[in-house]
Amino acid sequence: MAFRRGRREREAVAQPFPDAWRARLAVRWATWSALDATERATVEDLTKRFLARVRFEPSQGFAVTDEMRVLVAAQASYLVMGMDDPTLDLYSRLTSVILHPRTVVVRGTHSVGRHLETDSPQALAGQAHHRGPVVLAWSTVAYEARHPERGQNVVLHEFAHQLDMFDGMIDGTPPIADRELRERWVRVCTAEYRRVRRGDESVLRGYAATDTGEFFAVATETFFSVPERLEEASPELYDVLREVFGQDPAARARRRTD
Ligand SMILES: [Zn+2]
Structure with a gap:
């Protein structure tokens, strides 16, 4: 549906990717240096497109910089770069990204609908809304981009929810x-979800047991952040994620340490 794309987006994609952005990604995002030249070029193209399309809104009084926008856009682009989605149609329902300086503390219960999900009852690092914004805490985004070894990544988590919500349902299936x-996906994920629900030992953190939507979001951030650990512990889950995302981050990590 390229003919529907705005002129602004086409012009943005035609511009070279700024060296300054590349330099900041190298400092801010551990994964960047693991990507090969082709993968970097793909991330750069999608990042330009993402930034031309998606509005960033700061929370009150917060100054959102290019560096922040680029770090979020690059990771959201990286998530889908192997999914045969060259024009980011998978994010077409996303309205904007709202950035807070740090986690937002909320009081009381966090009883929210399935279209509004939260990751912790007290401090929210991110939220994904159906046909609405992704909300992110910059402090968490910045920390986790630098430390994939912790196995968590709020950007990949919330944008995984966006993929899940693409068909209008949050059911853990992009x-x-x-x-x-798709059938293999459902079979493998259902078995793994049952294991985490039972409390069996898993590389996936306990939050994956919340519901199938959280299972997918947690599996996604684990797959990209600590791929070798996931591959060793749950080879079937790793394999089906590898096919769905069209990427093999464990092979990439091994290539890097060879
Ligand atoms: Zn979530």
Whole structure:
């Protein structure tokens, strides 16, 4: 549907990716240096497109810089770069990204609908809304981009929810065109979800047991952050994620340490 894309977006994609942005990604985002030249070029193209399309809104009094926008956009782009989605259609329902300086503390219960999800009852690092914004705490975004070894990444988590919500349902299943792969996905994820619900030992943190939507979001951030650990502990889950995302981050990590 390229003909529907705005002129602004086409012009942005035609511009070179600023060296200054590249330099900041190298400092801010541990994964950047693991990408090969082709992967970097893809992330750069998608990042330009993302920034031309998605509005960033600061929370009150917070100054959102280019560096912040680029770090969020690059990771959201990285998430889908292997999914055969060259024009970021998978994020077409996203309205904006709202950045807070740090986690937002909320009081009382966090009883929220399935279209509004939160990751901790007290300090929210991120939220994803159906046909609405992604809300992120910059302090968490910055820390986790530098420390994938912790196994968590709020940007990948919240944008995984965006993929999940693409079809209007939060059910832990992103768009998967191939029927056989979709069936395998459901079978493997259902078995793994049951294991975490039972409290069996898992690389996935306990939050994955909340519901199938959180299972997918946690599995996604684990897959990209600590891929070798996930591959060793849950090879079937790793394998189906590898096919759905069209990326093999464990192989990339091994290539890096060879
Ligand atoms: Zn979540």
